[in-house]
Amino acid sequence: MNAKALILCLLPVTSLAQGFAGLGTEVDGFSTPAPDPVFDFPADHGAHPDYRIEWWYLTANLEDADGTPYGLQWTLFRSALAPYEADGWDSPQLWMGHAAVTTETAHFVAERLARGGIGQAGVVADPFSAWIDDSALEGDWRTLQMRATGSDFSYDMALSATGPLVFHGDGGYSVKSAAGQASYYYSQPFFDISGTLNLPTGDVQVTGSAWLDREWSSQPLADNQTGWDWFSLSFDDGAKLMGFRLQQTDGMHYTSATWITAEGETTPYADGALQVEPLLTNAAGVPVHWRLTLPARGVDVTVQAVNDDAWMTTSVPYWEGPVTFAGTHQGRGYLEMTGYD
Amino acid sequence: MTLLIVDTLTKTYATADGPFPVLRGVSLTLEAGESLALTGESGSGKSTLLHLIGGLDRADAGRIMLDGQDIARLDDAGRAALRRGTVGVVFQQFNLIPSLKIADNIAFQARLAGRHDAAWCATLADRMGLTDHLRKYPEQLSGGQQQRVAIARTLAARPKLVLADEPTGNLDETTAATVMDLMLALVAETGAGLLMVTHSLVLAARLQRRLHLRAGQVA
């Protein structure tokens, strides 16, 4: 057994041994999110070492000149072994970068690991820069540059925001369970994006829209929650919907949603308002067709993966890929599913 | 009902020098409670006949009806049941179980047959003069004592037919006489039939009937 795999097993945020259920483990010494947050930008775009986990999570729906759809992911996870940052190798902050490009027939994945404290990976708030190795997301949040490299692909993208930041839950305080587990959660869902995908088949010029999530917490799940199904949907009329369903060991679910108008006004929906129902699973048993209903908004759509096999073969495997939907509304988005391995 | 009917029984052994006929059509009958002596020269087939009747071996032709059953029709298990329950064999070589104590040897066949009767075993041990030896092992007993154990073991299961193959052949004359007295008395008391092979005309005379085998036939 190699050290790397084992150390990954033990990474608290992405524990292979515990699966995503590990997110329900309580750890002493870390700060915990409190209601009525007051965010301080640009400082809060940076890292919060006193919280156990945090991520900068960007997904994009792209298409080339022919209209062929592509999905793109750029993620930087932070996982802390202890609630502080230190210089050098003694830093307890561990970083994990994931990058992916999904086509209708292929799914390219790259993963990088690093320790904080030595400069190999990190996030600085002002001027904003998030990086691990040669993968980076940099800019002032109105515009951003983004790049990533894997052994068989790379990309280089430019983003520009066309709307405001949106805050989920109660002003950015997002409750995840009946027991009150919560995280700080805001997004910039209004990015226009363009750039070049470098794939084994050649370079592709693409454009589309991107959605950047920011979330941090110390125990975002209750101890009986084992994974989630997360949707970010962009409606053709400009409105957006963020919704997720948390899986519980008792077979029950906890749902939450944010309705975002084209102008960026938000309405949060508490547990039960959004209904999420798997319709069809792929060969590996992961649901790739879903029915989402939000009666309060007259939404009843069927969501379908662009590529059923968007499985992230990373140290902690999960499913992440572009989707399209139809029904009462139409549009495209991204789906993330954890807890199925 | 007639306890035993043997009808034109034949038995041939296959040997290296070709087939060797031992019994060539032997017939006999035995009523319940009757005693019959079987005499004949050495090699005349007495033991062979006894083994066939006891279900220890199979005849080539002819019929053996024992207690209303045609034993040729019985399978292995059926003949084992016959040996346990209906007949009791007293061998020349005693054939005790060396690792069991005398008391357990006496009770053994009755236990196998599922009709163990402790009081009856005690009576038998007492009558056979074995009471002092019950806690010993066979190897600690003399030949005569061992044969008395073997007879007690057979009678303890209350068989309908006792087959005895020179039960006193290994014993000196005096001992033989004592053992024979005990056996005849007890067999008579239990009402079992008795078929006994013996060389001794004196002994044969003490039984109700006598048959002589010669060259594989009843003379």
Add this chain to the structure above:
Amino acid sequence: MTRAAFAALLSHWVRNPVQLFTLLAGLALATGLWSGVQAINAEARASYDAAASTLDEGRYDRLVARDGAAFGQDVFVMLRRAGWLVSPMLTGDLDGVRLIGIDALTAPAGMGPVNLGGDVDLAGFLTGGDQVFANAATAPRLGAVTVLITPDLADDTAVADIGTVQRLLGRAGRIDSLLVLPDQPRNLPPLARIAPDLTLQPAQGSTDIAGLTDSFHLNLTAFGLLSFAVGIFIVHGAIGLAFEQRRGMVRTLRALGLPLNRLIGLMLAELLVFALVAGVIGVALGYVIAALLLPDVAATLRGLYGADVSGNLQLRPSWWASGLGIAFAGTLLAGGSALWGIARMPLLAAAQPRALAMAAGRRASFQLGAALVLLAVAIVLGFNADGLVTGFALLGTLLIGAALALPPVLNGMLAFASGRARSVTAQWFWADTRQQLPGLSLALMALMLAIVANIGVSTMVSSFRLTFTGFLDQRLASELYISTDSAEQTAALVAFAEGAGAAVLPIQSADLQIAGQPAEVFGTRDHATYRDNWRFLQSTPDAWDTTFAGQAVVINEQLARRGALGLGDMVTIGSLTLPVEGIYGDYGNPIGQVVLALDAFAQEFPAVEPRRFGLRVAGDPADFVAGLTAATGIGAGQTIDQAEIKALSLAIFERTFTVTTALNILTLAVAGFAILMSLLTLAAMRVPQLAPAWAMGMTRAALGRLELLRAVMLAVLTAALALPLGLALAWVLLAVVNVAAFGWQLPMYLFPLDYARLGGFALLAAVLAAGWPAWRLARTPPGDLLKVFANER
């Protein structure tokens, strides 16, 4: 009925506890032997894996400073941020232990022999908890740090997080090399632009050693199977005797009306209970054997039995399952034939010894027939075996055939001796020995297989050791290996070396196809290094002369075998067609090699520029390197002192050789015990056989002496028969199985002294085993002997 019958069956054991003991002990020993061999096998593997992973560092290209000195870790970060997938290392000496610092997050998968099991304190490991991994032998030498024991590391080596190592060595922020991962992203910026002071040191390639160890693993596996065969014979003997003794009782039980099926069922149940009891004892015994014999107890037990972190041992379920499985399989295998015999035993065939002897005689001739057939198959296979399956089939037919042939052969020898005996006593002795033979034959077969396994395996191991040492001498003959960055550096190196009186041997190769096989061509300079150190398997008398004159080539064994090339055959290299004049052993290399003269190589492959060189240096290599650095700027980072690597590899292999010696002694001891058990069991049957001799005037003491003599004589005969068989076994392992598996043959060496010592051990085992039964026999009370006559059966 069942209870009475079962009680009667069991009463036999109560009355004969020695027999019960020998049966259970036989089963337990066979299981223990199997378990112990598994443990030892696993230990050998663990030590190889440790060796392999320590040497693994050489599997990757590395970046080092030109001067070999340490450099700042900022270079690591710069390279990573430029897209280079590199992982930092820092190595130093701590309390005489080689301390290696790694960064687990960036290290290549499979690198870093750290086995973080269970509840390792990850935060402690990564963030300055001063946790250091080392094996159990090395751990006590590391003073002021928290040492976690792992079997995966070689001796004198410890691994820790790079931050910890920097602190322990007082070298904050420094690293001394960067491993370059094999799978780099596309479009990397050139090294010179990011880190101009670093130079790329190509991978050493550890395939040599990996190939050798694989071969050794395979042979150890064969040994494991052999030990199982020995165990099966022991179990078979123990169970066979146990059944033999109860023949009379079984017959009586059936005559009294116990049905055959019931009887078989009961005996089977009894066997299974014994298998369970003996299996449990055996697994525990294997555990003890492993603990006693293995040099690296804690490490092995950790690996095998799954010790938890606190050091408490626990037997793993899989371990139990395998041990008990063997006990049950062995029992059923051995008990099956015994039960089959009972099922077929006629109710009446009186248990007369004579009839038995005749049945035994029939069995003996059947056995001899089977043995002859198997041996004939073995001989045919010996000429034709060319794959793993046929190799192992050859092994199986040879050993089983020989084991089956042993009793008839011994019987023949005894008959011969008995025919020539003069005195009455001698005649009786030989005849009586022959009568004993069937009862002892299984134990003797076990003894023979044990001796065969010992001879075979020690020959294999010792040949392996000689070959390996010789091979290292051949391949690591140069004192120094140096790599250069540029043609200028090469020129500077050559100039300096000439001045210093050192020979420069370029190491340069080109890949191509030869005789349809992938191969590497080496351009080699004429030097005594090759003439003195390389060993040919076949060659013409002046192979090196013609080769260095550019008129011939020499090739490795792999290419010769796969390309079906022999001496004198022509090979085509580009525009050249040259004859093969020598074939050399090249252990562990997966592909073919051709050695070509330097000039011919330069003409044929002008684009290949030598960058690695072996240097034959007369004085201290360190002085040479110092002078070289001063004169040319070629730093210590570009040089490798191979003597160190050689010593390290040899030390690691030495451990395994020790382990096999332990294995040898263990097998012999168990075979000796099998003889003891058989003799003890037979002792009861012996009394009636000895009584007549006693009655006719032999003293009991004389009888006892003869008993002992008999056992020793049988052991000597068995050992004498085992010697050629053991050598045949070694030959099969080295020349058939190895060739089939790896494409090269290990040369076989003979070790007569070792064999003599083994024979001595076998004798000792026999004397120890026969001593007690003989002594008991010599003291048999006269009453017991008399009883034989008093109580005719």
